[in-house]
Amino acid sequence: MSVAxxxxxxxxxxRGTGDVLVVAEGEPDLTVxxxxxxCDHPVLALDDGWHGADAALTTASTxxxxxxxxxxxxxAGRVLLAGASGSPALLPGARAVPDDAVGAPxxxxxxxxxxxxxxxxxxxxxxxxxxxxTHTSASLTRATARLPGAxxxxxxxxxxxxxxQVVLAAVAGGGTVLVPxxxxxxxxxxxxxxxxxxxxxATPSLWRRLLMVPGAAELPLRQATLGGEIADxxxxxxxxxxxxxxxxxxxxxxxxxxxxxxxHDGRAGFPEGFLTDPPRGIALEVRGSRLHVANALVEPAYAxxxxxxxxxxxFVDTGDDVExxxxxxxxxGRSSGALNVGGTTFHPERVEEFLDSLPEVAHARxxxxxxxxxxxxxxxxxVPAPGADRSSLAAEVRRRCRASLPAAMVPGKVLLVDExxxxxxxxxxxxx
Amino acid sequence: xxxxxxxVLRSTRAEFADGPDLPELTDDxxxxxxxxxxxxxxxVVTELEDRLGFDPFSEADTPxxxxxxREFVDFYEKAAAAR
Numbered sequence: 001m002s003v004a005x006x007x008x009x010x011x012x013x014x015r016g017t018g019d020v021l022v023v024a025e026g027e028p029d030l031t032v033x034x035x036x037x038x039c040d041h042p043v044l045a046l047d048d049g050w051h052g053a054d055a056a057l058t059t060a061s062t063x064x065x066x067x068x069x070x071x072x073x074x075x076a077g078r079v080l081l082a083g084a085s086g087s088p089a090l091l092p093g094a095r096a097v098p099d100d101a102v103g104a105p106x107x108x109x110x111x112x113x114x115x116x117x118x119x120x121x122x123x124x125x126x127x128x129x130x131x132x133x134t135h136t137s138a139s140l141t142r143a144t145a146r147l148p149g150a151x152x153x154x155x156x157x158x159x160x161x162x163x164x165q166v167v168l169a170a171v172a173g174g175g176t177v178l179v180p181x182x183x184x185x186x187x188x189x190x191x192x193x194x195x196x197x198x199x200x201x202a203t204p205s206l207w208r209r210l211l212m213v214p215g216a217a218e219l220p221l222r223q224a225t226l227g228g229e230i231a232d233x234x235x236x237x238x239x240x241x242x243x244x245x246x247x248x249x250x251x252x253x254x255x256x257x258x259x260x261x262x263x264h265d266g267r268a269g270f271p272e273g274f275l276t277d278p279p280r281g282i283a284l285e286v287r288g289s290r291l292h293v294a295n296a297l298v299e300p301a302y303a304x305x306x307x308x309x310x311x312x313x314x315f316v317d318t319g320d321d322v323e324x325x326x327x328x329x330x331x332x333g334r335s336s337g338a339l340n341v342g343g344t345t346f347h348p349e350r351v352e353e354f355l356d357s358l359p360e361v362a363h364a365r366x367x368x369x370x371x372x373x374x375x376x377x378x379x380x381x382x383v384p385a386p387g388a389d390r391s392s393l394a395a396e397v398r399r400r401c402r403a404s405l406p407a408a409m410v411p412g413k414v415l416l417v418d419e420x421x422x423x424x425x426x427x428x429x430x431x432x
Numbered sequence: 433x434x435x436x437x438x439x440v441l442r443s444t445r446a447e448f449a450d451g452p453d454l455p456e457l458t459d460d461x462x463x464x465x466x467x468x469x470x471x472x473x474x475x476v477v478t479e480l481e482d483r484l485g486f487d488p489f490s491e492a493d494t495p496x497x498x499x500x501x502r503e504f505v506d507f508y509e510k511a512a513a514a515r
Binding site for chain 2: 185213214342413
């Protein structure tokens, strides 16, 4: 291929202009021709003040997001992929691209002297304010295989790293992305089945839920991908049994490490040989029990704060513990004590902080408990405040959590205790 | 066994389900349409593990995902009988 590797949309020109790239419920289909037009003459009603400037995409629509990315690549400096719930202010100075600018008549041809546009993701889930990770176009498409005709189902938001990977696998890899709009999983599966979805990527927890949807086996899957959580042998086997025509893979990716590697042999963990003979473009090391990944295509410092997250040899500490058993590294979980409930990662302190703020609660400790359904669930041990009604406290605490916290952080179990054990330094002990 | 499973399904649903209009829980109710979300379902399995002493979803050689209330109850009864 003669196309440059540093464009997200390189290779599009090899496809027929009538090929459909995006099928989204409630929106017109997006074709190759429309996206190529957006690359050449940005269909963004934007003046040349955008040349080299930073932009933020806050649309909920995958179709609009792709058109805007095509219009901005080579013009804008950095583009924050914020999504409808994200704030453009995260990237200081970034101008939000108005929804009605996308699809408007072309303003001017691309200014001369193309800019090397970079793409910024806001990491979410863990405690504290989001961190901004900057990717090149090459890093976004590094793991994209050429799969002409693949019909990818999108079960993530387009602006999350996992979602962007799916969208670009379809667009840059020669396929189509199918975007369901329904909230209920049963309806999404119906939409994907009607549209002959044959490639699907989801968290292991979502796969386990999908296996409970009547009729899900009718999805004509050729590729089933698990990511975002530890993929265990049982879930891999269950997916393979339900979709006998599919290759079952699990991927290891994070915003900082990028799309590091995929494992296709249907077994949990990854081969020891990945350390000496790593997948193309990355390097892996295990220090102590901690997995480190080097991916030179990701910028080594957070945008905004400028804090470096790689060491002097280019390795990111992933925070994931692994253990070598029988020639294979198995994932053990987060070494920081962070919890992962159904693919959402967060620190238990974030839930404790909320519980401690409730008038009925004197003090709380939050831990994870292994769950065969969600990987982990939150267990909260609560010391009632003096005078609190103990008989209704557990239900009341859960009700308040449901009203104020993301679903993954709501305690599945609330235990009332008289006191919490302290460690030698007088802090609430993390482990018994 | 059957009563315990149904009781935990009902009580968890009362607390975790969204919306006031929940369908009556019968043998033929599809679990995903019972009003229980992923967390609610995880809580049911955890609660049953505490009461019964086992979790059939985490036991070896049984990667199985029931779709109706009847299949769910049967799964627990078979797992209990095999112990």
